[in-house]
Amino acid sequence: MATAVLESTKNVDGYDYMKGVKHLVDSGALNSVPIKYVFPQDSRPSAAEIAEGESIPIIDLSAMDKSPEERLEAIKYLGQACAHWGFFQVVNHGIQESLITSMLEAAHQFFSLSSQEKLKYESTDVLNPVRYGTSFNAKVDQFFNWRDYLKHFSYPQLHTPDNPPNYREVAGEYFKETRKLALRLMGAISESLGLKSDYIQTVFKDGIQIGVLNFYPQCPEPDETMGIAPHSDHGGLTILLQNDVGGLQVRHEGRWVAVEPSPNAFVVNVSDHLEIVSNGRYKSVEHRAVVNAERARISIAAPNGPAMDAPIFPAPQLVDETHPPLYKSMLYGEYLRRQQSTGLRGKGNLESVKIATDGKR
Numbered sequence: 038m039a040t041a042v043l044e045s046t047k048n049v050d051g052y053d054y055m056k057g058v059k060h061l062v063d064s065g066a067l068n069s070v071p072i073k074y075v076f077p078q079d080s081r082p083s084a085a086e087i088a089e090g091e092s093i094p095i096i097d098l099s100a101m102d103k104s105p106e107e108r109l110e111a112i113k114y115l116g117q118a119c120a121h122w123g124f125f126q127v128v129n130h131g132i133q134e135s136l137i138t139s140m141l142e143a144a145h146q147f148f149s150l151s152s153q154e155k156l157k158y159e160s161t162d163v164l165n166p167v168r169y170g171t172s173f174n175a176k177v178d179q180f181f182n183w184r185d186y187l188k189h190f191s192y193p194q195l196h197t198p199d200n201p202p203n204y205r206e207v208a209g210e211y212f213k214e215t216r217k218l219a220l221r222l223m224g225a226i227s228e229s230l231g232l233k234s235d236y237i238q239t240v241f242k243d244g245i246q247i248g249v250l251n252f253y254p255q256c257p258e259p260d261e262t263m264g265i266a267p268h269s270d271h272g273g274l275t276i277l278l279q280n281d282v283g284g285l286q287v288r289h290e291g292r293w294v295a296v297e298p299s300p301n302a303f304v305v306n307v308s309d310h311l312e313i314v315s316n317g318r319y320k321s322v323e324h325r326a327v328v329n330a331e332r333a334r335i336s337i338a339a340p341n342g343p344a345m346d347a348p349i350f351p352a353p354q355l356v357d358e359t360h361p362p363l364y365k366s367m368l369y370g371e372y373l374r375r376q377q378s379t380g381l382r383g384k385g386n387l388e389s390v391k392i393a394t395d396g397k398r
């Protein structure tokens with residue numbers, strides 16, 4: 038266990054934050070948000086920034102298997118969703134409802150384990166194959182996010198905690214299915230960009246998938262803090278599942294749009310490396326999660342990235358005189374380590390690999 042981290046995160050108020058925010062909430066009557074979690078005034082969620090009546094697009098995947106005209110129409114709509122929103126929900130995706138329910142249940146069981154059991158997986162190495170923690174990166178976060186997490190690699194190798202006993206079996210099946218869904222969507226997204234249908238899949242071939250389980254306990258003062266601060270995701274496509282408690286918000290045209298939980302739908306978002314491959318045509322969009330006073334929220338994200346040693350750069354077919362390359366080539370593993378080692382900072386990581394518009398590197 039990393040004692041240096043534990044020491045630095047024990048606050049003046051005596052809480053041992055590394056045990057997790059769920060532990061903090063479960064262990065007694067918290068009437069207010071401890072100072073460690075209080076966000077500065079200008080980064081707190083505010084109702085005035087919410088775009089009322091807006092919602093992210095819904096993609097019906099069954100249309101992909103219909104007549105050529107309907108398929109073409111569906112692919113065009115998917116491309117528009119990626120370009121204008123960077124986020125959409127998918128329905129009729131073919132993943133069994135029972136598997137979705139079992140996965141949410143297994144996540145709930147993991148977070149319900151004792152903190153001692155969960156802390157077996159606490160690690161300061163941001164790329165440790167199984168990692169339990171709180172906030173985003175407790176070593177560097179100035180204000181803690183109201184969130185505990187479990188992250189584990191799920192592809193090419195499945196690494197899981199030993200507990201709950203059925204976790205490995207359920208997660209193995211769940212992440213296999215969500216990876217298949219991601220690859221299927223990558224095929225359709227390639228087509229929507231006018232690329233060969235296997236172009237993006239080839240870039241992400243032999244890539245990695247990580248299971249990210251988020252637990253956001255109920256919070257006595259939800260307006261003071263944030264479940265997860267604004268950020269964009271690394272990788273190609275993230276497939277996200279949430280329980281029936283809302284909280285996810287997506288940045289769109291300068292406002293935040295709430296994503297209402299919809300049973301059996303997955304939320305999908307274009308992530309940083311797909312924005313790069315598409316040379317900026319498709320957007321990796323900032324999102325955040327707010328918390329509430331009544332109910333705990335669980336979300337399960339599956340980021341699907343390329344291989345760690347894969348160089349990522351804009352597709353040559355999407356680069357020409359009027360569309361110069363907008364991003365430097367980089368190794369995915371390096372990018373991932375940097376993203377995980379810093380605190381959350383909006384789209385800051387992607388900005389750092391952008392080529393200045395005057396063409397200078």
Ligand SMILES: O=C(O)CCC(=O)C(=O)O
Pocket residue numbers: 249251265270277279284285324325326335336338
């Ligand atoms: O909880 C959510 O809805 C979002 C989680 C998220 O953005 C992430 O894990 O990267």
Ligand SMILES: [Fe+2]
Pocket residue numbers: 268269270324338
């Ligand atoms: Fe995210």
